[in-house]
Amino acid sequence: MRGRLATLASVALFASGSACAMNTPESSPSGCRVIGGELLPPESGGADALCKAITTAAARQAPGLGYDIEVRVMPRSRLTASVTMSDGRKLPDQSFVRMDKPLSSGAFERFAATIAAELAKAGSNKS
Numbered sequence: 001m002r003g004r005l006a007t008l009a010s011v012a013l014f015a016s017g018s019a020c021a022m023n024t025p026e027s028s029p030s031g032c033r034v035i036g037g038e039l040l041p042p043e044s045g046g047a048d049a050l051c052k053a054i055t056t057a058a059a060r061q062a063p064g065l066g067y068d069i070e071v072r073v074m075p076r077s078r079l080t081a082s083v084t085m086s087d088g089r090k091l092p093d094q095s096f097v098r099m100d101k102p103l104s105s106g107a108f109e110r111f112a113a114t115i116a117a118e119l120a121k122a123g124s125n126k127s
Contacts, residue, residue: 030058030066030086036073041102047071050079053108057116065123069115077103079111083118091118 032054034040037047044050050071058067066086071079077098083091096111098104 030055031068032071033069034071034073039073039075041104044102044104044108049105050108050112053105053112054115057109057112058119061113061116062119062123065119067119073103077101077107079103081111081115083115085119085122089122091122094118 032051034047034050037050040046040050045052054069054071058065067083068086069081069083071081073079079096081094083094085091094111094115096107096114098107101107
């Protein structure tokens with residue numbers, strides 16, 4: 001019985017935290033999803049490192065802007081990203097190709113900087 005009560009309390013706490021996050025203003029935490037992350041080299045840090053690079057670059061170049069991003073890992077060391085601002089605007093798709101070496105954390109940072117620059121530009125053009 002005690003185990004069930006603890007589980008129910010955990011679910012209630014999680015649900016209340018999720019509901020709160022859904023109702024926050026535009027400066028809410030942004031979402032990042034990587035599709036095909038298993039194609040990333042393990043030494044790159046994987047999907048978590050890619051999303052962390054994007055989040056860090058966006059916080060630096062476009063603070064306070066909310067967005068959702070979907071990154072697709074393609075064969076031959078190629079990344080594509082679809083970015084939607086929290087106000088519903090879609091940014092131009094971003095693409096990154098690394099021909100000479102496998103994808104790495106440095107490559108993630110360069111890709112993230114490009115995405116963050118587009119976010120900053122879109123944020124300054126907000127009507």
